[in-house]
Amino acid sequence: MTFVDQKFQLKLIEFIEVCKDGYAILDADDRLMGCNLAFCDIFYMDMALMQGIRFDDLMRQSYSRRKGIRIETNDIEQWLQEAHQKRRHNPFRLFEVDLLDGRWFLFSEQVLDSGEMLIQAKEITKQKVLEHQLNSKVATLSELALTDELTKVANRRSFVESVDTELARCQRQHKPSALLLLDLDFFKSVNDTYGHQAGDEILKATAVRFKKALREYDIVGRIGGEEFAVFLSETTPKTALQVAERIRSLLADYPMKAGSVELCMTTSIGVAFCQGQSSFEALYIEADSALYQAKRNGRNRVELYRMLDE
Ligand SMILES: Nc1nc2c(ncn2[C@@H]2O[C@H](COP(=O)(O)OP(=O)(O)OP(=O)(O)O)[C@@H](O)[C@H]2O)c(=O)[nH]1
Structure with missing residues (x-):
């Protein structure tokens, strides 16, 4: 089976729907064309409310409802401006995101020539907790050594x-x-x-x-x-x-x-x-x-x- 094979495509969609990783596609105007349940779960949003939502509005909602991704700012509009300076400038971008509920995700943004963007979000909470423990152990050990x-x-x-x-x-x-x-x-x-x-x-x-x-x-x-x-x-x-x-x-x-x-x-x-x-x-x-x-x-x-x- 290849990617063009319809059976394969249906299977792929079936997997993505139940996948623990979040998947979403935005159109060239930054509106959400669709996403899986895991992606909705990151933002604590219902699937129906996610359809067609603009990226900026999704972020504004996260910020005002204090649910979803952690946005450390006093000025969400300024934060969005800065986010746009980083987004869509390269075909591929990888970055870590922490949520207000303590989870961490590794986000990737893949942009097509047409302007459509595929977002993948992989949970990395376990790795971040280990990283944090390791960093504090290193800090304690360096303190002890000095x-x-x-x-x-x-x-x-x-x-x-x-x-x-x-x-x-x-x-x-x-x-x-x-x-x-x-x-x-x-x-x-x-x-x-x-x-x-x-x-x-x-x-x-x-x-x-x-x-x-x-x-x-x-x-x-x-x-x-x-x-x-x-x-x-x-x-x-x-x-x-x-x-x-x-x-x-x-x-x-x-x-x-x-x-x-x-x-x-x-x-x-x-x-x-x-x-x-x-x-x-x-x-x-x-x-x-x-x-x-x-x-x-x-x-x-x-x-x-x-x-x-x-
Ligand atoms: N309780 C304690 N004693 C220590 C420690 N390190 C060194 N000492 C003691 O410090 C004492 C130093 O003794 P001396 O070098 O003779 O010096 P002093 O008795 O202070 O005499 P002067 O320096 O000549 O005035 C020794 O008995 C060591 O065992 C420590 O970490 N804890």
């Missing part, structure tokens, strides 16, 4: 990556920046005295305190056990020292809860300042050396690297 699980600040790898990018931007724009390395003092004794869980509580509360003392776009990371780092872009040494001092006193002057006890923790802070060309590694070495100095000079204090040479 975040320190305990404190929820950036982990070492993502901190270094973000600082590299931000440092390069500051250098391109000839803006100063600073790196702070912060290490809790005598943290081992918290674990030894109150237990590891209390130590974890302190680390979490410390990260919260740091964020409180900083601007939203400052970068905070946990780069070792009880060692944190902060990158301050577009910041002069004077301001960097003020910020470091603010963090130091925010920790030292207010106790933090760790299980059933409240503890006052102190932190030593090393600050490295960058005005010209530098790398994260070079800044880190300088800040680490300033931090070492802060520990040696009695802890609970801030040291700026440049001052060491002066």
